[in-house]
Amino acid sequence: MISPQTVAILILNRNQAEYTRDCLVSLQQIDYPSYRILVIDNGSTDDSLRRVAQQFPTVDFLWLKENLGVAGGRNAGLREALRKEPAYVFFLDNDTLVAPDSLTRLVNRMNTHAKIGAVQPKIYFASPPDRICTFGGKFYRRISHYRHPESGHCDSVKTQVPTEIDIVSGCAGLMRAIVFQEIGLLDETYSPYCHEDVDWSLRMRNAGYCLMVEPAAVIWHRISSAPIADAAKLRELAKAHILFLRFHTRFFDLPLSIVWVSFHMVRRYLFPVIGRHNQEAVKGILHGIWLGLRQQRRPIEKPSGISGITLSPTPPAAVSDRSKKKILLGGVLGPLDAGPTRVYETLLKSRFAEYFQVRFLDLQFARNVGDFERLRPGKFVRLLRSLFLMMYHLLRNRYATVCIPLSTNRNAFLKDSLFLWLGVLMGLPVIILEHGTNIPALYEKAGPMLRWFMRTTLQQATRCIVLAECLKFNFEPFLPADRIVSVYLGIDSVRQISFYSRP
Incomplete structure (x- = not known):
């Protein structure tokens, strides 16, 4: 056994001995x-790496008889x-x-910190050397897509x-070596290349x-920025996209992800290849899609006998800042001087905003109090805009919770329910924030269809928050007592703040 640090x-090589030597x-x-250092020769068809090996006697070399792909070679x-x-x-x-x-x-x-599983450097292009190749990838779970946001940009404060x-x-x-024992090696289903690093990152x-x-x-990366035109490469890229879609898409995200x-x-x-009249490349893409749909996932190997090390329990500042839960908060702010407006103004000025990263979505549709129950075309336009805006934020960011108000006139209840159901369909816990209205009275006046819809909607809530004990009656006919909590308007205690996060 060698030093614990x-x-x-x-380093994986295939027919690129000069690059490997420079590295x-x-x-x-x-x-x-x-x-x-261990250099893995992935079935090279020339002997140039053996000449390079003679120049580096302290480097270990592993000679594979055939090309196992990126995942197979690295494994x-x-x-x-x-x-x-x-x-x-x-x-x-x-x-x-x-x-x-x-x-x-x-x-x-x-x-x-011991819960950091992997760290990547800032990677520049070798040419031009001041342009960032990657500063880490961002994954958009709702559409099963990832990208490298800073790629091609110069340095900024953010980087x-x-x-x-x-x-x-x-x-x-x-x-961290111990991570391989927990989640396994790279997935060789993606061989020969593409998406194996994304797959392993998400598993981690x-x-x-x-x-x-x-x-x-x-680090500087000597990567080509030329458009891909090779039919074999396009086939493997298309196959990898389909495999990734199959392996990492939740059922309710599947329609949007496919689109x-x-x-x-x-x-x-x-x-691009149709524009260049490259028929072989088009066939390669279609063949890759077919392979991705048919190929079965290979078992992921888990090595054994890896030692771990215990590190400081205090996380770094960057992890601490990013670990704040993100909450999408729907509510109403001015210009109406009404009770709900005061609720959200107080909420956003309290310690609530210190404990969470809050994205506020204004759901104010009425011009004045008398406009609450009127139906106007402008309200429908604003409703559609707000629904699309909410969907945009949910797709773009990883929120821990959606917090939605619930009104008790019929039209407003139906409107608020659309936002609640959008959060549910996105797979997020939805918390209802009730600010003093009488839901049982609306239920008693409703017809059979609206009663069924109200029951079904309210039962989707992970938790219902009321502003006083006397207001719990709003939800007691519909939900168990442990899902109804009373939180004072100022919510200045950590215990009260915790009610806004996932149970």
Whole structure:
């Protein structure tokens, strides 16, 4: 067994010995004291890497007889490296150049908290060297899509701060070795390449780990920005998109995800090759879609016997800031000087806004008190706009809770119910904030269909919050007592604030 802080650096090569040599030369300059380099030759058809191996006697080489793809090749290297029980594994593409202090900075960031599962450096393009290749990926779960928001941009204030991310790039990423024992190796279903890093990142996040980018650690990537026209590459990209859609899309997100992924593949891959009259590429894309629909998922291997290390229980500031739960809060603010307006003004000025990242959605449709029960075309337009705006925010951000008010005249109840059901369909816990109205009275006056709809709607609520004990009667006919809580208007205690988060 070697030092508990040792890093196993894994570099995958296939017929690119010159790139690999340059990468190894840059690694000779790093200042981290304890590391081992393993180069995996993924079935190269030339012998150029063997000549390079003679120049680096301290580097280990693993020679594979055939091309196992990115996931398969890296898994072969992982099995070999994990036998020596390193603390960390550093995946590195062979066409990268590493800054001397990058590995030290990555390890230092990892050591700040035990629940950081992986850290990636800030990765620039090699040409132009001031343009960011990736600063970590963002995953949009509602449409099963991911992207690298900072790619192609120059540095900004945003890219100078350690940040929690959704996806660690497969180009360069430091992983905690113990994580492989918990969630398994890379998924070889994606072989030969594409999406295996995204899949593994999401599995890591689902296991409760956070992923981070360390901007002080810098790497340059010699990647081509030319459009993809090769039929074989387009086939594998299309296949990977379909596999990812199948493996990581929740049932209720499937319709929207299918629409988005179809649009993305047509716009990004199909239209460009049709414009160039490349029939082979078109066939490759269609063949890839067919393969993605038919291929079965391979079992994910879990290695055993990996040692772990216990680290400081105090999370870094960046994780603490990002760990605030996001709440989408619907409500009403002016210009009407009514009770609900005062409720939300007080709520947003209380400690509630300190404990959560709050996105407020104004659901005020009436011009004045006398306009509450009137039906006007302008109200329908505003309603549709607000529903689309809410859907946009839910798709764009990962919210912990949706908090919706509920009114007690019939039209307003139906309007508020649409927002409640949108949160439910998006798979989020919905909390009803009731500010003093009489729901049982509306229920008694309603017909059979409206009564059924009211019962069904109210039962979807994860929790109902009222502003005083005497107002619990609004929900007692519909919900068990443990889902109805009373919270004072100012909500200045931590216990009261906790009622707004998932139970």
